[in-house]
Amino acid sequence: MNLQSPHLSIEMTRDIFYCKEALPLESGEVLPEFQLSFTTQGQLNAKKDNVIWILHALTGDANPQDWWAGLVGEDKFYDPANYFIICANYLGSCYGSTNPLSNRPETGKPYYYDFPNLTTRDIAASLDRLRIHLGLEKINTVIGGSLGGQVALEWAFSLENRLDNAIIIASNAKASPWIIGFNETQRMAIESDETWGREHHAAGKKGLETARAIGMLSYRHPETFIQSQSETEEKRDNFKISSYLRYQGQKLANRFNALSYWILSKAMDSHDLGRGRGGTSNALACIQCRVLSIGVDTDVLFTCEESRYISRHVAKGTYREIKSVYGHDAFLIEYEQLQYILQSFYLENNQ
Template identity: 70%
Template sequence: MNLTSPYLITDMTQEIFHCEEELPLESGESLPGFDISYTTQGHLTPQKDNVIWVLHALTGDANVHEWWSGLVGEDKFFDPTKYFIVCANLLGSCYGSTQPLSKNPKTEKPYYYDFPNLSTRDMAKAFDQLRQHLGIQKIDTIIGGSLGGQVALEWSYNLQEQVRKTIIVASNAKTSPWTIGFNEAQRMAIESDNTWGQNSPDAGKKGLEAARAIGMLSYRHQEIFHTSQAETEEKTDHFRVSSYLRYQGQKLSNRFNALSYWVLTKAMDSHDLGRGRGGTAKALSEIKSKVLSIGINTDLLFTKEESQFISKNVPNGTYREISSIYGHDAFLVENEQLNYILTSFYLENND
């Protein structure tokens, strides 16, 4: 694919970037090479100044037009007839990128539990290898939500003047003890599965179901549970919310694996933009791009105060807030509000 051509069609392409270089990790470990699955939509201008790079959340994938269909697509805010849109699967995730079930080139067997610990900084470093592979020097906008927002902030710090706008949605500059606690409870659920520890793709499958149920309690606000799961009759057992959480757990375990979930939640825990950089406030003060930080008024996992902290400490920061009963998941649901916020931000910052 000739990425410099102004005549590329806007149809999505899905590819695998294979990097044979060793990737040193913050843990002191390394990957002897890695794959990143990614999609592109649209075309680069001759000046290559219209790149939008989207980063997905914990269990997302590179198909941004599916999980953020209210924002990405023809006649949507991020329109591939105007922009060159890139979305890559996070390192450690099970949708085409190198992860615990991938073959370790040193042993010719799956990594399983030998897969190294990853940090959000490592993930940003892997994405930068892909950026260079694609011949992209500057990015107009990096946008990510939740875990994707954490990686986006790390990457924006590293890129400095190479990114014009950074949009961080329902995320933070350092993972809070509250969020780490939720993640640890989920990993404890996985550990309690008696298949955990086996070298099998299905290891921890039932534990992952329980982990997802725990996670759902942090992704949603109690008001949405009152609205959607309230009982219509008197009963003492078999409540609607119980069925709902079990369904959500089974739904995830059918499309994801516990080993990747473990690695990704650990990476989320690791997030600290200020580590080795003089603290979070100092690190934020060194970001060169224009930053839009979007909070959600009912978010229990990444609070609006954490989003406000980002906008207050970067040199060019703007804070906007989504009002919703959906809690953390509102960033995937409240498309009308997001479109309004993004339109306003772009009108003010497209100089």
């Protein structure tokens, strides 16, 4: 890939894309207009072939250096001195994009519980509106993990020959009953909050704390907790893991919104690349770009078998595996392994 001059600015730019055109959704509903919060860093090179579009996970935001600091940033693998890096906050999320707390254009009042259901295909369609707005005819790489990987795969299908590489990390082609089950128990926790159903920005906050605690159990492998939360003394109560999960729940509830969590977890459940396309294997075979599917050997949420399935059924697929004790969250932690895998992939394809 052509490198930029090191003298060009690499300051991150934050912006809002306002789309005044209606967005038809898979549910049959329509968003009359929407906005996406996004960041860019670096600049397009002369060939306009250095676009890296990063897709965040469930509760991520548009600044990948907040949550992927080991991979994105100055002197990192995706260095804005070399690439034009874009990351947009998803439709439905509460970090600046249109979400359940946004005002409906028709009424001027928040959507709350009337916000339409979204699918990963809908999210990908909204991102494509932003791509067109930015005048990007070609994307070198879309990359994402977990929900981000699901959205990236959907987008890879619809981008056709406008995309060179899709990197799908700890994700799948269709949401499994296991994932849907975990998400449903989290939504049940939110529903059990007595404030759920009220038209208030903090509705469901305590329930979200419990939901996050449930989620944390699926994001890690049992060995992770054995290593980090085992007791050094004999106890009957007040265990380290208990306070850890409560802390994680409170931490998320203080920065995220239960309504957005509900919408985005439903979007994750909806993921089925093969819906209306003759099944997942047929849909994967239609993807034209090179696909690197990365699994995690200890991931109990998005299993490595699901990642292998993607690589086996796309036309130009490669599978690689992260070895880690951290389970699903390894894609946010194991930077050295990720960098080695990514570097090898690009070298193999002469990028």
